[in-house]
Amino acid sequence: MISLNSYIAVDWGTTNRRAYRIGPDGRNEAEFEDGKGILSLSDGGFAAAVGEIRERLGDLPLLMAGMIGSNRGWKEAPYVPCPAGLDEIAAALVWPEPDRSAIVPGASFVDDDRADVMRGEEVQLLGAVAAGLIGADALACHPGTHNKWVRLAGGRIAEFRTVMTGELFNLLKEKSILAELLHDKAEPDAAFRAGVRQGLKGEALTADLFSARARVLLGRLDRADASSWVSGLLIGGDVRTGTAGASGEVAVMGRPELTALYAAALDEAGFACREVDGEQAFLAGIAEIARRLS
Amino acid sequence: MISLNSYIAVDWGTTNRRAYRIGPDGRNEAEFEDGKGILSLSDGGFAAAVGEIRERLGDLPLLMAGMIGSNRGWKEAPYVPCPAGLDEIAAALVWPEPDRSAIVPGASFVDDDRADVMRGEEVQLLGAVAAGLIGADALACHPGTHNKWVRLAGGRIAEFRTVMTGELFNLLKEKSILAELLHDKAEPDAAFRAGVRQGLKGEALTADLFSARARVLLGRLDRADASSWVSGLLIGGDVRTGTAGASGEVAVMGRPELTALYAAALDEAGFACREVDGEQAFLAGIAEIARRLS
Structure with a gap:
């Protein structure tokens, strides 16, 4: 394991990315957003795009979430099946650069009738519970191009659509x-x-x-x-x-x-x-x- | 009233039109189809487009149905409200050329909750009843870009969606x-x-x-x-x-x-x-x- 004392957090989506330098005290010290979503990058372009983030925010480990872990991203991070909590998700990180950059996996939900996937929203949802912004058994809605409805139970993602x-x-x-x-x-x-x-x-x-x-x-x-x-x-x-x-x-x-x-x-x-x-x-x-x- | 002894029937839609010469014995004597739907014609272009039909099929009266009667067609033919039968529809023809060319109106359905319109399908549906192809109280489905579900009652269009x-x-x-x-x-x-x-x-x-x-x-x-x-x-x-x-x-x-x-x-x-x-x-x-x- 590496020590993520200071690190860069990246919310890397389809059309945009947003990066934050997090200091040893957990404070957000610097950030930027640009249009370099995964669709704007070719297969070989991810290492350079990551280098660019480090140039702007410092030569630190990266913790990334969102479509960067999809089959069109830097490295595919297989979905964690529901019920998915922070422990399950942290245990399933994928490391495109050993000990230097990790991708948070998405979550999947499957039952007899349904099948569904998310990437990125799981960090926000579980973070909201951890920060006391929503309850451990809340119903949450995450509007956007693809709206997610998520049922949390015991602080984990129990089900979503x-x-x-x-x-x-x-x-x-x-x-x-x-x-x-x-x-x-x-x-x-x-x-x-x-x-x-x-x-x-x-x-x-x-x-x-x-x-x-x-x-x-x-x-x-x-x-x-x-x-x-x-x-x-x-x-x-x-x-x-x-x-x-x-x-x-x-x-x-x-x-x-x-x-x-x-x-x-x-x-x-x-x-x-x-x-x-x-x-x-x-x-x-x-x-x-x-x-x-x- | 004119005598429609021989005439040209036109099914004139958004992207295509199909014209038929109907003889005195009711037989379909000649026909053609082309891509001159209403969207391909400008406001002033309809008279010429009709002239072209007469050149190909004969100098006869025209009886037209479909989007040709819409607000983007030759002349708007206001919708006949349900219940709409052949009598109501024939009584509401609109004549862009007096005694020479008539447009069959569409049908509308309105209740407290819903509002709906059709143009062209009404002729097929009521024609199917008249020809004994479907019963006077049938449920009919008319698939296409916009599928219509139509409930017929007593040989008239009672309701549709x-x-x-x-x-x-x-x-x-x-x-x-x-x-x-x-x-x-x-x-x-x-x-x-x-x-x-x-x-x-x-x-x-x-x-x-x-x-x-x-x-x-x-x-x-x-x-x-x-x-x-x-x-x-x-x-x-x-x-x-x-x-x-x-x-x-x-x-x-x-x-x-x-x-x-x-x-x-x-x-x-x-x-x-x-x-x-x-x-x-x-x-x-x-x-x-x-x-x-x-």
Whole structure:
């Protein structure tokens, strides 16, 4: 084992990466973000991209999480099956440079009916529990291109489900019969909440989506409200899936404009929303993993 | 009223048009199809495009159906609300050239919760009833980019719902995290039927879609089967919506490769499938409308 007294934590995703120098006292001393996500790098480019991080933040060990451990990343880190806690994840690090740089594995969930994977969110979720930002048995929601709904039990990830809400909204916006209706930014307004109520019913999404166009053509929905209504429809269906069987409070971590939409949708569904700072949660999770290596 | 003794019937859609010369005995004497759908024509281009049809098939009155009557077509033909039968539709023709060319209106359905529109399918559906191809109280399915589920009652369109199944499959195939898995053609095979069974459960489509990728990553689904599984998932959800509360037989009219997929999905859901020739149904519907003008 190496001593991770001082180290660099990297949240390395598909399109971006964010790196932090963590000092001996656990403080975040310096950081930067850029667009060098894994898709911008070729197979041989990872060592150079890591060298660049060390040039900027210091010649320190690296602890990395996210898509950097996928089959398109630097070195594949096999998924840790649920229930997955910090101990299981710290024990399964993959080392592209022995004793110098480690990749945190993602988590997988499989049962008779379902199969799902995550990479990166596990550090934030388990970090949020460790830092007391959410309870050890919380229901958490992690909005983004691929929203994750995660049930934590005893401080470990017990079960989760990925929903392609953000990606589907973007696809519809870029290129579909609804594209011309989806220019405006979705806001957590009355039209959004009306869409949420429709989505919460759990009728067929592909039918409800087409109805947005019909509603506008027949004067039942203002064109200017279509974006919010469709966003509400998608997020309402997402919340219906994610909160099935749950009650009380949901922890939400994500970008503020997305968190506001999910908070409004959760409110419509009768849930309280606790907003969690994703960066703080990530650094807490990485610190817990580093502690387990010392 | 004009006498539509001989006339030209045109099924004029978004990307294609098909025109038929119908003789005094009701026989289809000549026809052609080309890519001059409404999206390929500018506002001023419709008269010329109609002139071209007459050059090829004769200087006859035109009876047109489909997107030619939309707000991007030659002249907008307002939707006829359900219940819509041949009488209501024939009474609401719009005439871009007085006594010379008429456009068949589409149909709309609105209730407290829903709003929906169709253009073109109404002629086929009502024509199929008139020709005895389907019963006066049938449940019909019209697969395509936008699949329509239609409940007929007393020979009129009582209710319908559009499902964006085909369009969503194409969007996912062209540009999504699933794109690389969806190269193969979907076939009505065992993987397709497994997808159908998942879709029939009515769980969140956006979650089930992401699971296709996870299933492949975790070795639960063969990469070569992903296209069929995802197609089955989408069509299964579609069939679940469309057949809710129904039993027995469903009439399906569409392209043979699509009809085969819907027939397999209906079989999984416990329904019999009656395949109907869409062209025959269209010509029967147009003939019924022409008869009402004489």
